[in-house]
Amino acid sequence: MKNKLIIAGNWKMNKTPNECRILAKEIISSLNGIMGIHVIFSPPFTGLNEIETSNPFFKAAQNCYFEQSGAFTGEVSIEMIKSCDATHVIIGHSERRMLFNEDNYTINQKILAVKKNGLIPIFCIGESLEDRNNGSTEKKISDQIEKGLIGIDSLEGLVVAYEPVWAIGTGVAASPKEIEDIHKFIHNVLKNIDKKHYTQVLYGGSVKPENSEELIRVPGVDGFLIGGASLNVDSFVSIAKAMEKYRSN
Ligand code: PEP
Secondary structure (H helix, E strand, O other), X not given: OOOXXXXXXXXXXXXXXXXXXXXXXXXXXHOOOOOOEEEEXXXXXXXXXXXXXXXXXXXXXXXXXXXXXXXXXXXXXXXXXXXXXXXXXXXXXXXXXXXXXXXXXXXXXXXHHHHHOOOEEEEEEOOOHHHHHOOOHHHHHHHHHHHHOOOOXXXXXXXXXXXXXXXXXXXXXXXXXHHHHHHHHHHHHHHHHOOOOOOEEEEEOOOOHHHHHHHHOOOOOOEEEEOHHHHOHHHHHHHHHHHHHHHHO
């Protein structure tokens, strides 16, 4: 039996505050009483305060800055995120890495700061198509993990999301075998950093109702980080229910 599973919806730069409130409310009412799954909503910053959650529903920011406060125009501190009752922060999403030039050093600073402030980082890693084609997937992933976690001995309170860049938003998920192999590799790299704690590793990249039943069975997959399909009540709810069904069998 796997640990409690996680389904996290990354709404990216979509939904006004009012739309965030409505979407979360509809999902919560459809998943009322769900067992064995933590459901995390990650709206844009402007939606965080609009959503009311209680266990097993949680809120995540999509990013943060690592400084406490000060002259950092356009940035949002962890203290501010905490004050919206968010419990998690997505760090190092491939869109942040590619479009906003976040490197492993910045990501490490953010993970350190999120952990220090008592929130849970959802630490995203994943190789590009080029990495995969030239055989450097494992090197890329271990580099991202080891550099992103410099200075961190205990992995308690950390969630990892494996998201192959070529599968994000493309409609083509990685195959169960590809996911199983890389999740096994990731769990081993994490074990070398901290033997004591089991770190939940989510899969992300074109998860949808049509493939969620198959993908949740893959060994080493502890849940999903979902983009596109998290914006629609029916598809998100159907994935969460498939996870619940798998867990109850
Ligand atoms: C994501 O952006 O984290 C993601 C997994 O997107 P999608 O589900 O749309 O591929």
